[in-house]
Every structure is written in structure tokens, then in C-alpha cells.
Amino acid sequence: xxxxxxxxxxxxxxxxxxxxxxxxxxxxxxxxxxxxxxxxxxxxxxxxxxxxxxxxxxxxxxxxxxxxxxxxxxxxxxxxxxxxxxxxxxxxxxxxxxxxxxxxxxxxxxxxxxxxxxxxxxxxxxxxxxxxxxxxxxxxxxxxxxxxxxxxxxxxxxxxxx
Amino acid sequence: xxxxxxxxxxxxxxxxxxxxxxxxxxxxxxxxxxxxxxxxxxxxxxxxxxxxxxxxxxxxxxxxxxxxxxxxxxxxxxxxxxxxxxxxxxxxxxxxxxxxxxxxxxxxxxxxxxxxxxxxxxxxxxxxxxxxxxxxxxxxxxxxxxxxxxxxxxxxxxxxxx
Amino acid sequence: xxxxxxxxxxxxxxxxxxxxxxxxxxxxxxxxxxxxxxxxxxxxxxxxxxxxxxxxxxxxxxxxxxxxxxxxxxxxxxxxxxxxxxxxxxxxxxxxxxxxxxxxxxxxxxxxxxxxxxxxxxxxxxxxxxxxxxxxxxxxxxxxxxxxxxxxxxxxxxxxxx
Amino acid sequence: xxxxxxxxxxxxxxxxxxxxxxxxxxxxxxxxxxxxxxxxxxxxxxxxxxxxxxxxxxxxxxxxxxxxxxxxxxxxxxxxxxxxxxxxxxxxxxxxxxxxxxxxxxxxxxxxxxxxxxxxxxxxxxxxxxxxxxxxxxxxxxxxxxxxxxxxxxxxxxxxxx
Numbered sequence: 116x117x118x119x120x121x122x123x124x125x126x127x128x129x130x131x132x133x134x135x136x137x138x139x140x141x142x143x144x145x146x147x148x149x150x151x152x153x154x155x156x157x158x159x160x161x162x163x164x165x166x167x168x169x170x171x172x173x174x175x176x177x178x179x180x181x182x183x184x185x186x187x188x189x190x191x192x193x194x195x196x197x198x199x200x201x202x203x204x205x206x207x208x209x210x211x212x213x214x215x216x217x218x219x220x221x222x223x224x225x226x227x228x229x230x231x232x233x234x235x236x237x238x239x240x241x242x243x244x245x246x247x248x249x250x251x252x253x254x255x256x257x258x259x260x261x262x263x264x265x266x267x268x269x270x271x272x273x274x275x276x277x
Numbered sequence: 278x279x280x281x282x283x284x285x286x287x288x289x290x291x292x293x294x295x296x297x298x299x300x301x302x303x304x305x306x307x308x309x310x311x312x313x314x315x316x317x318x319x320x321x322x323x324x325x326x327x328x329x330x331x332x333x334x335x336x337x338x339x340x341x342x343x344x345x346x347x348x349x350x351x352x353x354x355x356x357x358x359x360x361x362x363x364x365x366x367x368x369x370x371x372x373x374x375x376x377x378x379x380x381x382x383x384x385x386x387x388x389x390x391x392x393x394x395x396x397x398x399x400x401x402x403x404x405x406x407x408x409x410x411x412x413x414x415x416x417x418x419x420x421x422x423x424x425x426x427x428x429x430x431x432x433x434x435x436x437x438x439x
Numbered sequence: 440x441x442x443x444x445x446x447x448x449x450x451x452x453x454x455x456x457x458x459x460x461x462x463x464x465x466x467x468x469x470x471x472x473x474x475x476x477x478x479x480x481x482x483x484x485x486x487x488x489x490x491x492x493x494x495x496x497x498x499x500x501x502x503x504x505x506x507x508x509x510x511x512x513x514x515x516x517x518x519x520x521x522x523x524x525x526x527x528x529x530x531x532x533x534x535x536x537x538x539x540x541x542x543x544x545x546x547x548x549x550x551x552x553x554x555x556x557x558x559x560x561x562x563x564x565x566x567x568x569x570x571x572x573x574x575x576x577x578x579x580x581x582x583x584x585x586x587x588x589x590x591x592x593x594x595x596x597x598x599x600x601x
Numbered sequence: 602x603x604x605x606x607x608x609x610x611x612x613x614x615x616x617x618x619x620x621x622x623x624x625x626x627x628x629x630x631x632x633x634x635x636x637x638x639x640x641x642x643x644x645x646x647x648x649x650x651x652x653x654x655x656x657x658x659x660x661x662x663x664x665x666x667x668x669x670x671x672x673x674x675x676x677x678x679x680x681x682x683x684x685x686x687x688x689x690x691x692x693x694x695x696x697x698x699x700x701x702x703x704x705x706x707x708x709x710x711x712x713x714x715x716x717x718x719x720x721x722x723x724x725x726x727x728x729x730x731x732x733x734x735x736x737x738x739x740x741x742x743x744x745x746x747x748x749x750x751x752x753x754x755x756x757x758x759x760x761x762x763x
Contacts, residue, residue, distance in 0.1 A: 116421070131453070131466070131549055141465065142455070156395045157386075158420025224319075225455055230392065230554040230716055233318045239401025243422045247409045258320025259278070260405045291617070293628070293711055303627065304617070387617055392554055392716040440745070480719045481710075482744025548643075554716065557642045563725025567746045571733045582644025583602070584729045 116160040118245055119192045122147035123183060123207065124170040125200030127234045129226040144169040148227035149198055152238050160246075163192070172200020172207075172222075180210045188214060193250070196241045198222060204254060208263035211252045219245045220263070221255040278322040280407055281354045284309035285330040285345060285369065286337070287362030289396045291388040306331040310389035311360055314400050322408075325354070334362020334369075334384075342372045350376060355412075358403045360384060366416060370425035373414050381407045382425075383417040440484040442569055443516045446471035447507060447531065448494040449524030451558045453550040468493040472551035473522055476562050484570075487516070496524020496531075496546075504534045512538060517574070520565045522546060528578060532587035535576045543569045544587075545579040602646040604731055605678045608633035609669060609693065610656040611686030613720045615712040630655040634713035635684055638724050646732075649678070658686020658693075658708075666696045674700060679736075682727045684708060690740060694749035697738045705731045706749075707741040 130145035221241040227234035292307035383403040389396035454469035545565040551558035564579040616631035707727040713720035726741040
């Protein structure tokens, strides 16, 4: 079995830059957290890593999304895990929804670098889902794996009010 | 959605007892690691915790297994995640194989208390598998989710040689 | 023995706010990390916690410093550990330098919430220094405990250039 | 400044062996934890690492202690941090007490590999103490740095009973 992992930015990959140039409160997007996690897990499957977007998901543009879809479609493999910021994960999922691959998007509420992070659990969910589910686009978050259309965004009920 | 989590011992739950009574090199089985992990994840599903066995899996007897099967069968719920030592996880899986529930067994190579542990990833896999798969008994380990019959034990090829 | 711990902000206490209100890359100053660390250590000494400043150290004003000095001087105890951002730790140390207490300032390069953080080590240094040294103001960072005048700021040679 | 770090075994360095050969509940003494900790801290001082004993401290013999003392005395450096099991740390300290070096012994209640470990804090204490104190043998544990004669062993009152 082979799984391709795509970095699309988001909280999971946020780091706190260390050193003289950094002042203040800002995070940056670092190397993909999935690589650190998979090293701990030492999985039996083959995997490949692709870094496509390094942004907070609120900063991802429609152009970014279009290009992400093209690059994923151009991949030979059909089991894809995408790590993505949670704020707009459903928008990227929708853009990917015509794909004939099995694509599972996940993210985390805290950066993987935090010892209390949910990143490792969520990536585990995505890895299981991408191998047990058929073609389609899914979101694995908050302990649930759902087809992208059924994803309930954390803040959706607040936003409906307006 | 509701998931029931069953503690059956194993490395995942090993702790290093602290204090005057403890001397030497020994671990013990502590409280179930899945409770600590789920607290970090804050899942949307409902869950219940059952502690059935607190042993290294090499010490689990046929009597223990029989009782475990009975207790799981007696449960009302049909999505069951069992955390278990990896050395004999396939033996317990086989004993459970007549069940009409969806049962996913998992474990870890290092105790959850270790910062390099694979426990959180593996529990994430199990949680995804138990909600995406139909009735049956599965093992989620080493990055793979497989029906129990297809599980390749880490040392099986060594053992076949004799 | 009693030690008083003063929170003055800085990287050590930075958290990544979780939830609907948070968007983007920003940290905040959370509860003092020393309380979490001391809970793990379970020290034999008595300690008390004071939260005085919750800012990145580049945002600390002269007014903040003046007030911090007054509050520390007003304390009955004479063994004080101050956790502080590293960028201006020497400025606060200088303001405290007329004190007749033993005051050790420390901080960290990464937030305590990160599993790779130096926070716990640095707090350990400060706790040892505050009980082994006489009256004076010291900085414990980068593996060294020095009187505040001898502290070499990481970027000092860069700054000298102008 | 240069500090020499001596591994003498103990809980701090305990690991949980992973793999086919390992069954059951046993720990082993692994590589010295101080090397992992110092890598996170990135200290400004120069340091050297010596591995002398790899045992639980209850298994250290008088012969082991005699040899440890000889090897430490033969070292050129005079700032020595020794990581040691806590159960007999005072016995080794006593054997070292004729030294004219500054020697600080420390250990931990939980292995450094545990995310709740006190190892990093205790090593920070030892590093500060070895540079702020004069010649002598000290124990840094439980948040306190004391001359070895004043060390109160956790279980001493139990042992007095006999």
C-alpha cells in the first residue's frame, strides 16, 4: 500500500521561529508535521511527501486551491491525505470533490509541536480512512470521518445567525 | 455516534510507578491511555470506557480472553475499540471473531506516557476504522487497518522458520 | 525554604488560543508555565505565584517595569524567580538591581507548551540559583547563570553595529 | 566554562526497549538523557559526556562506586554533573565526598522519555548548582540543592524504624 501526504498548511504545521530575526507573537508554517509523526509510527506502508501550500487556511486563495486540485489530480497515486487548516478545510474539500481518488483532509486544533496537540490522533484517523474508504473526498476531524458535504464546521451555527 | 473503549492492557497503558514502594525496572499497567488521549482530542462522538484486563498481553490467559469476549458481547453498543498488548493481539482478535459488532483492536510499541509514543496515532486509526468499517474484527497497527485474519505479526516470519 | 515565582510574560508562557475567536498566526500569553512545571516536579519547598505582566517582552514599557520593581520590593520574601521574555530581560534586570533580595530572571526560547522547549530546564536553573546565590540580580539562560551585568544578549553583537 | 556530565544509570535514563526481543514489563538503561536534554537547551558552555554505570541504583555495587570515584578523580575538569538513580544517590555522594571538585548529583522520579518527567528540571538545577557553588558534593533533587550530608532521602523515616 502507498499513501501520498500533501502539506497544505494550517495550524498543524505551525512553528515558533527561534532566533534573532523573530520578535513578537507570530507563528510560521514549518515543515510538514506528518513527516515527524510518521517517523514515530514507523508505518508498514510506503509513503511520499508533497508540500503544496504553506499558509494559514484563511489566507488560502481560490488560485491556491485551483492549483492544489491540479497538482493532486496530476499525481499517479489514488490514496491522498491532505493536512490543511481547519477554518477553510471544507472549501478545499469541495474544490477536490470531482476527483476519482480517495482523498482525506485533516488538520488540528493545536500545532503538532505542542505536547497537548491532537495532530497525531487526527493523522491516524486520516491514514485509516484513506485505506478503508472508497473513492471520494472526506474530512477527518473532531474524532469523526465524514464525506465532505456532511462536515459540520465548528462555527457554522454561529455564522448561520446573520 | 457512540464508541465504546475497552482496556485490555498492553504497552500502551504502561506506567512507571513513582514512590517509595517501587524499586527496580518494572512497569505496571495504569489507567487506560485512551482516556487521556480522548481528552486532548475532545471528540464529537459519545464514548464510554470499560477496563477489563490490566496485563501485559503475554500474561493474558485463555480464561481472560473468554471473559473478555463475554463482556464485550454483553455490551449494547456495536462500535468497540479495544486497546491490547501487541504480542498476542491476534489471539484475542480470533476469539472475538464470531461477534456481529465492529471491533477494532489496537495497541502501541511504546507506552502512551512516552513523548515518542505511537499510541495517539494508533488510537486515531482505530477510531476512524470503527466508524468506516462494517461488522467484523480488525487490527489497526503499524499504519495499517486489516481484518484480523490478515494481520501479519511483527515476528511471524521469524517464527515460521522453525 | 520558600520561593516566590513572578510571571512577567515572554515566550515561555505563550499559548495558541483554540477556538472560534482565533484566526491566524497569533500567540497569546497564557497562565504562567512555572505552575505547570512545578506540578510535575513536586518540589519540597513552599512556593507562591504572582502574575504581574502578560506581554511579549518587546511590548513591556518603562511604566510596566517600574511597577514590577515596586511590587517585587513590596513582597515579604527574598527569594524571587521571575519568568520574562528574553528580548528585554536585561532591561528589567537592571531596573531590579538595587534590590536586596536574591532575584533570578529566566525565560525560554520556545514556549513551554512545545515538547522541544527549554522552559523546564531554565526554570530548574533559576530555582537552583535562587537558593545557592546571595542577594543580587541574576539571569539564568542558555545554560548559564550570571550576574545581570555580565549577561551577553544573544543579539548584542548585531546591535552594536549601528 | 566547561561542564562534564557523567552517566551513572538510574530512572532518568530508563527506556522501554522496542522490538521482537522484548517481552514483558522491563525497562533498560539507555543512552544518557542529559545528551537529549542539552540538545534542546543548546547551552553556551562546553560539555563532555562520560558513560560510567548503566544500572538501576539499587544494583550498583561498592565496586562500581569505587571505580566511579576513581574515574571522576582522574578527570581533568572540576565541574561535574552526575546523573544517578535516586534510591542510593546519597551512598555514591558519600563515596565522592573527599573530592576537591564541584560535583552535583541528580536524578529523576520518572524517565526522561516520559512527557511528565522531572528530568529536564533536575538537570537544569544541577547545571546551575555546579557553576554557582564551590568545591564539594551536592545533591539536586525535589527542587532543592543541598550538600550531600543534608540530603533527606524520601524514604529515610521508613528506614529508621528497623
